[in-house]
Amino acid sequence: MREELITSGRMNPNIDPILHVWHWSIPLYLFLGGLAAGLLFFAAFRTLTGDDKKYGTSVKIGPIIAFAAIVVGLMALLYDLNHPLYFWQLYTTIRIVSPMSWGAWTLLIMVPLNLIWIFSYLKEILPVNNIKINFLKKIISWVTVSSENITQNWEWKHKMVKDFEKFVQNNRKPWAWSIIILAVILGVYTGILLSAFNARPLWNTSILGPLFLTSGLSTGAALIMLITKDHNERRSYSKIDILLIIIELFFITHLFMGFQAGSQVNVEAAYYFLGGEFTVTFWVNVVILGLAIPAILEVLELLNFKVPIYVPGLLIIWGGLAFRFIMVDAGQVIRYLY
């Protein structure tokens, strides 16, 4: 057998013997970014189809969780930077060819749009009348006026704020259009970020974009399914999740088919998942626990079997998280050999 032995005298930390530049914070961020993209997508989608009254949780609560996810994700991202105080350099230039630049700018536009979305629903989400803590009451009284009439909601104190709220509420559709487009860009970008690196054979496939988007939508739908109290909404997202899982399985099949039909490095990259060291981790956590079992459970639920909803919901979220960790880790192990 022909063998090749390579000895390198370099030993740069984080690069030798295997690349380990990106640690836990990048996959965590990719997961949270995808989750936020999913939640915002459904909030905007329900508004665009005119079902925003019917699907209250996805329209009102979803964006709040999405905002929290983006904040935590960005903190993880900042923690990962080696020069964190220079992060503003991202906003001194727009680089069309760099996915990371796309992501940075998308988030910069997405976060305020998301916050204003939450703001426009604040009266419905938080009836502030009930707040008991004096300190909070005082802060709130600076910007709001509570109504004397118990049946009426509180009102903003300043006319400008009131007008702006009216403006957003009257323009929900354009608002939803911009959010839905940005959500798709955000979801795709979490995958394209990896596939732009042609040096890492496992990542260097454009299917990662749609795959990560689908996975993000699926975790978003799973989260809404977990928190909603409305039976119809839960059922609707259960159906959506089954569809998304099927698409995801289809994309994963294509991912490996593409590798198998690729060059030597791609075939070797696929082998890590088809017999190599990541085989069990990937197929058990991502495909069986994260996709197959939840899909079966949700089909059973639709057939009116009693299935505790948190089981498929949590499994899907676990699968999405594990998928990102495995892809980022494996991608850095697999490289060109020369």
Place this chain on the structure above:
Amino acid sequence: MRYAMAIDTKKCVGCSDCVVACQTENNIPHGYARDWISETVQGTYPGLHLEIRSERCNHCNNTPCVRTCPTGASHIIDGGIVKVTPEECIGCGACIESCPYDARYVHPEGYVDKCTFCDHRISNGQDPACVSVCPTHCMYFGDLDDPNSQVSKVIAVRNIKVLAPEAGTQPQIFYLV
């Protein structure tokens, strides 16, 4: 102008003098290196083939590192040399992930560092530190656009190979085989 390097694998003995010269010249922090030695042994005994290479950034024509950099810190200067501006680098690691040669590393001060072809030396008409110290004279440096430069002459007459050409980066470090 297009700077390039040719390295003779038949002459290189893997002494690491180039590594030490670079570390000294460019004040590389302890434990890091911008260039390094790779030894590959191929085949089955007794038909073994040994190749020793001094490796570094390939200053590619098609630079994935510059493409993926979100801030523009990674850039190309005159002569095709790929450089990093420390003040613009946020240390995100995108360029490190995108390099098929793993030629970049994170400097302990937080920015990404790499070979510069010793541009501060070549602007004074000197060779890069690694080239100038090589005891076996196995490295050639110069301008590819100039047919009379050392590197153009040696590439014209010898068999050459580049590393991972399938990565599509069009590397500009040529190995004489």
